[in-house]
Amino acid sequence: MQLGRWLYLGLIPAILLLAGFFYALFTLVASAFVTDGVVGFARFASFFLRADYVDVLVRTLWIAGLTTAIAVVIGYPVAYLIARTRTGRTWLLMLVIAPWLTSVVVRTYGWMVILGNRGLINGFLQWAGLAGRPVPLMYNSFGIIVGLVHVLCPFMIIAIFSTLQQLDPALEEAAMSLRARPWRIFRKVLLPLTLPGVISGAIIVFLMATGAIVTPLLLGGLRDRMLGTQIFQEMFELFDFPKAATMAIILTVSAICVVLPLQWLERRVGRHLRTVEE
Amino acid sequence: MRWRLPIAAILLFLPAPIAIVALSSVTSRGYLTFPPSSFSLRWYTEFLSSAEWLRALAISVLLAFSAACGSVLIAFLASQVIARKRFAGRSLLETLMLMPIIFPHAALGVAMLGIVSSLHWNGTFVGLVLAHVVLTVPYAYRPLIASIRALDPVMEEAAMSLGARPGTILKRVTLPLLRPGLITALVFAFVISFDEVTVTMFLVGPDMSTIPVRIFAQIQESASPVIAAISTVLIGFTVLIVALTQWLLGLEAFLDIGAGRSSRPAA
Amino acid sequence: MNRRSIRSLAMALLSAAACLVASTSWAQAPGPGGGITMGAYGGGPGDVWRRVAKTFTDETKIPARVVDWVDIQPVIRSQAANPQYNVGLGNYIDAYRLAKDGLLETFTPDELPGLKNVPKAQILKTADGRIIGAPIYFQYYGIAYNKDLAKASDFESWEALADPKWRGKLALTRFIWSATYDLVLYAKLHGGDENNIAPGIPLLKGLAANAVTVYSSMAQMNGLLSRGEVAAVPYYSARFWGDAALPGVGFLLPKEGGLMLPYMLVVAKGGGDRAAALAWLNYAMTAEPQQMILNATGYIPLNQTVKLTDEQTRRLGMPVADLLKRLYQPDWTVVADKQEERVNLVEQLLSQVK
Numbered sequence: 001m002q003l004g005r006w007l008y009l010g011l012i013p014a015i016l017l018l019a020g021f022f023y024a025l026f027t028l029v030a031s032a033f034v035t036d037g038v039v040g041f042a043r044f045a046s047f048f049l050r051a052d053y054v055d056v057l058v059r060t061l062w063i064a065g066l067t068t069a070i071a072v073v074i075g076y077p078v079a080y081l082i083a084r085t086r087t088g089r090t091w092l093l094m095l096v097i098a099p100w101l102t103s104v105v106v107r108t109y110g111w112m113v114i115l116g117n118r119g120l121i122n123g124f125l126q127w128a129g130l131a132g133r134p135v136p137l138m139y140n141s142f143g144i145i146v147g148l149v150h151v152l153c154p155f156m157i158i159a160i161f162s163t164l165q166q167l168d169p170a171l172e173e174a175a176m177s178l179r180a181r182p183w184r185i186f187r188k189v190l191l192p193l194t195l196p197g198v199i200s201g202a203i204i205v206f207l208m209a210t211g212a213i214v215t216p217l218l219l220g221g222l223r224d225r226m227l228g229t230q231i232f233q234e235m236f237e238l239f240d241f242p243k244a245a246t247m248a249i250i251l252t253v254s255a256i257c258v259v260l261p262l263q264w265l266e267r268r269v270g271r272h273l274r275t276v277e278e
Numbered sequence: 279m280r281w282r283l284p285i286a287a288i289l290l291f292l293p294a295p296i297a298i299v300a301l302s303s304v305t306s307r308g309y310l311t312f313p314p315s316s317f318s319l320r321w322y323t324e325f326l327s328s329a330e331w332l333r334a335l336a337i338s339v340l341l342a343f344s345a346a347c348g349s350v351l352i353a354f355l356a357s358q359v360i361a362r363k364r365f366a367g368r369s370l371l372e373t374l375m376l377m378p379i380i381f382p383h384a385a386l387g388v389a390m391l392g393i394v395s396s397l398h399w400n401g402t403f404v405g406l407v408l409a410h411v412v413l414t415v416p417y418a419y420r421p422l423i424a425s426i427r428a429l430d431p432v433m434e435e436a437a438m439s440l441g442a443r444p445g446t447i448l449k450r451v452t453l454p455l456l457r458p459g460l461i462t463a464l465v466f467a468f469v470i471s472f473d474e475v476t477v478t479m480f481l482v483g484p485d486m487s488t489i490p491v492r493i494f495a496q497i498q499e500s501a502s503p504v505i506a507a508i509s510t511v512l513i514g515f516t517v518l519i520v521a522l523t524q525w526l527l528g529l530e531a532f533l534d535i536g537a538g539r540s541s542r543p544a545a
Numbered sequence: 546m547n548r549r550s551i552r553s554l555a556m557a558l559l560s561a562a563a564c565l566v567a568s569t570s571w572a573q574a575p576g577p578g579g580g581i582t583m584g585a586y587g588g589g590p591g592d593v594w595r596r597v598a599k600t601f602t603d604e605t606k607i608p609a610r611v612v613d614w615v616d617i618q619p620v621i622r623s624q625a626a627n628p629q630y631n632v633g634l635g636n637y638i639d640a641y642r643l644a645k646d647g648l649l650e651t652f653t654p655d656e657l658p659g660l661k662n663v664p665k666a667q668i669l670k671t672a673d674g675r676i677i678g679a680p681i682y683f684q685y686y687g688i689a690y691n692k693d694l695a696k697a698s699d700f701e702s703w704e705a706l707a708d709p710k711w712r713g714k715l716a717l718t719r720f721i722w723s724a725t726y727d728l729v730l731y732a733k734l735h736g737g738d739e740n741n742i743a744p745g746i747p748l749l750k751g752l753a754a755n756a757v758t759v760y761s762s763m764a765q766m767n768g769l770l771s772r773g774e775v776a777a778v779p780y781y782s783a784r785f786w787g788d789a790a791l792p793g794v795g796f797l798l799p800k801e802g803g804l805m806l807p808y809m810l811v812v813a814k815g816g817g818d819r820a821a822a823l824a825w826l827n828y829a830m831t832a833e834p835q836q837m838i839l840n841a842t843g844y845i846p847l848n849q850t851v852k853l854t855d856e857q858t859r860r861l862g863m864p865v866a867d868l869l870k871r872l873y874q875p876d877w878t879v880v881a882d883k884q885e886e887r888v889n890l891v892e893q894l895l896s897q898v899k
Contacts, residue, residue, distance in 0.1 A: 028392075052897075077288070101469070103505060107296065112768055113295075114294060153292070166455075203420065207380055217759070221758050233720065248382050341563075387623075492613065496764075497762040498616070
């Protein structure tokens with residue numbers, strides 16, 4: 001574009017913001033590296049020495065990963081439906097967005113009514129004779145994943161929808177007129193072209209799932225702690241800020257390890273698409 | 279198509295807990311029951327006649343609006359540069375833009391508080407907006423950058439070759455084409471700010487509180503269904519606004535920009 | 546008016562509103578002559594404290610307002626540089642830890658004459674003998690149970706919580722509280738005390754094995770109890786008083802007794818008008834407001850001159866003096882000092898319980 005060098009000015013607000021953000025983080029992060037006046041990794045070592053903390057970290061990562069995968073699988077068809085529907089599209093979007101506006105505490109009451117041992121689903125299963133005893137759908141990892149997918153799916157749906165919007169339906173029509181079957185169209189036409197949107201949604205969903213605080217607390221059981229909730233406890237109840245900072249750094253580093261490859265993939269796909277279109 | 283059924287199931291899954299909550303909110307009892315055996319709108323009356331709740335609602339809405347505008351502006355400028363120019367540290371900057379989501383919010387509260395209270399802005403609206411802009415920039419950035427990357431440069435090049443100035447190109451070509459991304463960014467930022475609790479909790483004051491923080495404060499020592507009523511009101515409110523916008527402005531126009539016009543060059 | 550101008554109008558209105566709010570909200574702590582800004586837990590307690598504030602202002606002409614906050618320690622700690630509340634309500638652990646970290650004003654006994662009506666054991670002091678705040682009221686830890694799923698006789702003893710027949714039917718509070726309240730109480734029941742909590746561990750583990758979930762708020766727990774998802778749980782007495790009581794859910798004090806949970810008012814350091822804060826504290830320690838609070842919420846006055854009505858005594862189940870004898874009153878300073886290490890202990894222990 002003709003603006004040339006002037007364009008770089010557009011980076012200034014973002015850089016200022018990030019600088020402020022890192023400056024704010026500095027004291028907190030620094031405190032994680034100091035134990036009793038000695039600089040070092042002692043706090044990190046003591047984190048990994050506790051088996052239950054390592055458990056919590058591992059659980060956080062796999063729940064977040066599974067949530068993301070499910071969100072993609074569920075979100076894509078819904079996004080597609082919304083993108084290809086003309087009438088009533090706004091209402092479908094409302095359906096997707098509405099859960100966001102309710103407090104998670106309140107939503108959890110709804111989940112308890114639906115998933116609880118004395119809830120609607122178990123009630124139905126027992127009435128239909130499909131289960132002798134209540135099936136534990138809540139207060140375990142399953143409940144947490146249901147809750148997280150429910151709360152994070154709209155991000156995925158909207159991210160994919162946004163990219164699908166920019167797509168020319170003529171491409172699909174062309175493929176269909178060439179007698180390609182739906183799955184093939186999806187794999188060869190839709191998915192590659194919307195991949196930036198999918199990855200974008202996946203990054204957001206994964207990151208939000210790793211930092212989840214209230215959902216695991218309300219929908220999980222005694223042994224289903226996630227790291228976000230753990231950090232919350234250190235911060236708000238025990239006021240051990242250096243320990244919370246240690247956990248926060250560990251979570252950040254783990255999350256970055258997953259997000260960096262995703263971002264790299266996104267850039268590669270983007271570049272690839274550009275060359276293809278030319 | 280045979281996969282309409284699973285999609286219908288998913289579309290039912292999304293509002294299911296909300297529907298339960300909405301139904302439970304009309305109970306006349308002092309606690310949430312489902313299904314309610316006796317009906318009353320007393321919780322709605324309590325909410326809508328309470329100055330503190332309404333004030334918190336106003337603050338939540340204005341805060342989310344301001345934060346969304348601020349962060350979309352910042353993210354838009356940054357994404358324009360990052361998508362169009364190659365420079366050293368570009369991919370690093372992209373990852374850094376994500377930091378406010380990567381770093382767990384539970385720990386962010388104290389960090390944000392440090393800066394905000396050193397400016398004596400804790401408990402003020404400006405302090406809240408500042409913190410919320412920082413928190414929502416990544417959510418605004420992602421859809422914008424994805425949107426720009428999916429944009430065909432042919433359109434802008436065509437406009438340039440026809441002699442349009444950069445300002446005109448921006449206004450008439452780029453922005454309209456990026457509209458889905460812009461709307462997505464605004465919506466994401468708004469919702470994230472509206473729902474935000476763990477950082478906001480540190481930054482509110484006696485005169486300045488948001489709906490989620492008030493709900494959080496309420497549930498510790500109270501099981502009143504008023505929070506169910508609040509949630510239902512919020513949804514109803516949004517539906518109303520969307521319906522109104524659609525009627526007055528044709529919201530479809532906002533969402534309709536796709537359907538081919540972006541990637542097909544003007545014949 | 547076409548679309549574009551409506552859009553711009555809407556944007557302009559919202560932006561104007563935002564600027565208006567921004568400019569009117571430069572909040573600071575009430576300075577001298579600024580009155581009282583108090584923080585309290587939301588819901589029932591907050592509402593009745595607001596009524597108390599009104600009677601206080603009527604009598605003394607000092608403006609007082611009560612605002613709901615999330616919890617005392619996060620707020621006071623985070624606002625230490627620029628405090629916006631001058632008075633707060635908290636439990637003894639909160640008060641002790643805040644005082645220890647130098648975040649509170651402390652007092653001499655002369656400044657708080659109401660202390661003479663409070664049992665000596667409930668007066669919290671710093672290491673150098675200064676009074677940390679005004680003890681106001683207490684509630685206690687007992688067992689709540691769903692009347693459909695259990696009978697009062699099932700939970701006559703705290704030991705019933707570990708009975709395997711309740712597997713998957715009980716609940717436990719968050720580790721911060723189970724390490725602080727449950728562990729200390731169970732230790733006392735088995736010959737230990739606030740210093741020696743090891744005897745309490747088996748019962749806690751037994752309860753954890755039976756627990757289907759950890760509850761994190763009254764709203765959640767009441768939902769679990771009323772829906773019968775949980776049959777019984779160690780719980781707080783004040784949540785079963787008046788409007789808050791759930792039909793179909795009972796509350797009892799087991800035969801071995803319970804844990805006393807007292808609360809006090811503290812004054813934040815640097816938080817404005819100290820004289821007004823003192824007036825407020827002294828007022829709150831008198832009988833009239835405490836009577837009001839008991840009526841509305843079930844928090845029992847620590848001011849021993851408050852006479853309960855027959856109705857209130859009936860609701861409590863026994864006279865206050867008898868109740869106090871049956872409740873364990875630990876040294877909260879010890880509990881507070883050891884809180885973090887015990888939370889860590891409980892986390893690790895309970896992660897292994899299947």
